[in-house]
Amino acid sequence: MTTLPLQYDDIQGTILRGYRVDLARHFILSVCDKAAAGELILKLVEGRDGLPRITSAERWLKKPSGFLNIGFTCSGLAALGVGAEQLASFDPSFQRGATNTDSASAVGDVGTSAPEGWIGGLADGSQVHILLSLWVAKDPVLLESLSTRLRQAFAGAVSELSAHDAQALPDNQVHFGYRDNIAQPTIAGAPPRKHPAPDDQEVIATGEFLLGYPNQSNGVYSVQPPELSRNGSYAAFRILEQDVAGFDAFLNEYAAKAGIDAELLAAKVCGRWRNGNPLTLRPDEAGATLPADQLNDFNYVSPQLSQDDTLGLKCPIGSHIRRNNPRNGAVVGTDSAHHRIVRRAMPYGPAYDPTQPSAAARGLIGYFINASLSNQFEFLSSQWNLLSDFVKSAKAPCNPDAGDAVFNISGEDVFLGVNNTADSSFTLAAPGSKGENNTVLEGFSRMITTRGGAYCFLPGIGGLRYLAQLATT
Numbered sequence: 525m526t527t528l529p530l531q532y533d534d535i536q537g538t539i540l541r542g543y544r545v546d547l548a549r550h551f552i553l554s555v556c557d558k559a560a561a562g563e564l565i566l567k568l569v570e571g572r573d574g575l576p577r578i579t580s581a582e583r584w585l586k587k588p589s590g591f592l593n594i595g596f597t598c599s600g601l602a603a604l605g606v607g608a609e610q611l612a613s614f615d616p617s618f619q620r621g622a623t624n625t626d627s628a629s630a631v632g633d634v635g636t637s638a639p640e641g642w643i644g645g646l647a648d649g650s651q652v653h654i655l656l657s658l659w660v661a662k663d664p665v666l667l668e669s670l671s672t673r674l675r676q677a678f679a680g681a682v683s684e685l686s687a688h689d690a691q692a693l694p695d696n697q698v699h700f701g702y703r704d705n706i707a708q709p710t711i712a713g714a715p716p717r718k719h720p721a722p723d724d725q726e727v728i729a730t731g732e733f734l735l736g737y738p739n740q741s742n743g744v745y746s747v748q749p750p751e752l753s754r755n756g757s758y759a760a761f762r763i764l765e766q767d768v769a770g771f772d773a774f775l776n777e778y779a780a781k782a783g784i785d786a787e788l789l790a791a792k793v794c795g796r797w798r799n800g801n802p803l804t805l806r807p808d809e810a811g812a813t814l815p816a817d818q819l820n821d822f823n824y825v826s827p828q829l830s831q832d833d834t835l836g837l838k839c840p841i842g843s844h845i846r847r848n849n850p851r852n853g854a855v856v857g858t859d860s861a862h863h864r865i866v867r868r869a870m871p872y873g874p875a876y877d878p879t880q881p882s883a884a885a886r887g888l889i890g891y892f893i894n895a896s897l898s899n900q901f902e903f904l905s906s907q908w909n910l911l912s913d914f915v916k917s918a919k920a921p922c923n924p925d926a927g928d929a930v931f932n933i934s935g936e937d938v939f940l941g942v943n944n945t946a947d948s949s950f951t952l953a954a955p956g957s958k959g960e961n962n963t964v965l966e967g968f969s970r971m972i973t974t975r976g977g978a979y980c981f982l983p984g985i986g987g988l989r990y991l992a993q994l995a996t997t
């Protein structure tokens with residue numbers, strides 16, 4: 525793979541760097557005065573008037589205490605003056621927007637997750653123009669003071685439809701109690717990663733995450749005008765509410781039905797134990813947390829019997845991490861390296877305490893970043909999370925009589941699927957020629973509801989200057 529040198533100071537930081545902070549605030553904005561909005565963008569690019577500056581991926585000597593990034597929806601780019609002909613060169617899913625019926629049905633935003641019910645002004649995609657995200661290491665006072673400065677600068681340029689806060693839970697946990705942020709793609713040319721620890725997974729072409737560079741298919745995603753293409757990227761912003769009590773009840777009820785421990789079922793639906801250890805490496809019990817450099821150091825298919833899990837006997841083929849990155853498992857179409865995403869999401873809402881259950885809203889909020897919303901975020905959601913027939917026929921290299929992978933997956937992702945009591949299912953595989961010894965858990969409900977979303981374009985720093993100028997002239 526040819527790796528072109530990347531100009532870090534022209535790339536928005538969140539694309540290539542995990543900020544590893546405890547607090548975030550996402551502002552949802554609507555342009556009310558085009559020229560004033562252009563001025564605002566320029567001020568943010570330059571960090572003028574005491575405003576925080578848009579963070580680039582440039583190396584820092586001392587870690588900043590705050591980070592700021594900005595994305596635009598398709599209607600946002602139009603509001604700033606990008607012409608219809610140019611917008612037609614953007615990713616088709618981005619052009620449709622997250623509230624469009626086709627996008628919504630592709631990613632499971634139907635029923636209680638349908639865009640009509642979204643909060644904070646997100647239901648009307650035509651009015652959602654800008655997503656401005658502020659991250660702060662730890663200090664809530666700093667979050668408030670930076671927010672105050674930003675809000676003063678919004679006046680007359682953009683109106684704030686809503687703001688959504690996120691707050692890290694201890695040890696990188698998400699609300700279902702799992703440790704998160706272990707697996708991220710290694711991007712060709714990106715700054716060397718410390719967290720999550722580097723792993724031996726395939727390095728993914730830059731063009732899967734940035735426009736203007738060769739991607740895994742040796743094509744190049746790009747848009748018009750070239751100023752926007754250079755170092756731009758896309759992201760699906762999501763507010764995903766988690767029903768923690770419902771998830772706990774599911775684990776207890778269905779573990780009893782399957783005759784296994786609830787913690788094992790929790791590991792099976794995710795693919796990792798709650799402490800982060802992958803089932804592929806620790807199939808029987810969680811054990812002590814593995815060293816960071818081992819947590820993501822595995823594949824599903826191996827010629828060595830002890831390491832092979834072609835059939836999902838250790839890590840179910842329908843588990844969350846295997847659906848979202850089947851690694852070297854055989855899938856219909858191109859391989860998993862063509863559909864990777866960078867995840868930059870954090871929990872929101874108070875930690876759930878089973879001894880004092882509260883109905884407070886809690887979940888995961890943030891960005892799923894890629895160079896093609898159609899081929900990455902929407903593909904993952906529609907083909908791998910919501911279907912079970914993407915798995916290719918495959919036998920275990922060392923044990924061909926143990927069955928075939930295609931029989932060992934059913935239903936939709938337990939976390940993200942549009943699960944309902946009539947037809948949800950999840951397979952716990954056991955050796956047997958056609959899955960005849962499998963345990964199939966059926967009839968559980970949806971545990972995650974989409975409360976909001978937006979498809980955004982994250983221009984490079986030069987692209988932001990171009991937009992600012994376009995809007996002000």
Ligand code: HEM
Pocket residue numbers: 698699700702703704705706707708762764765766794796844845846848849865867887888892901904905939940972
């Ligand atoms: C509230 C919603 C979600 C929860 C609770 C959740 C939870 C998790 C957990 C616990 C992990 C394992 C930690 C890790 O490997 O880093 C994980 C990994 C992952 N998730 Fe999610 N997730 C959610 C939403 C999503 C969505 C919407 C997508 C994309 C459509 C997604 C894609 C992934 C991917 C790509 C991985 C890494 C898989 C790998 O490379 O092995 N997740 N998620």
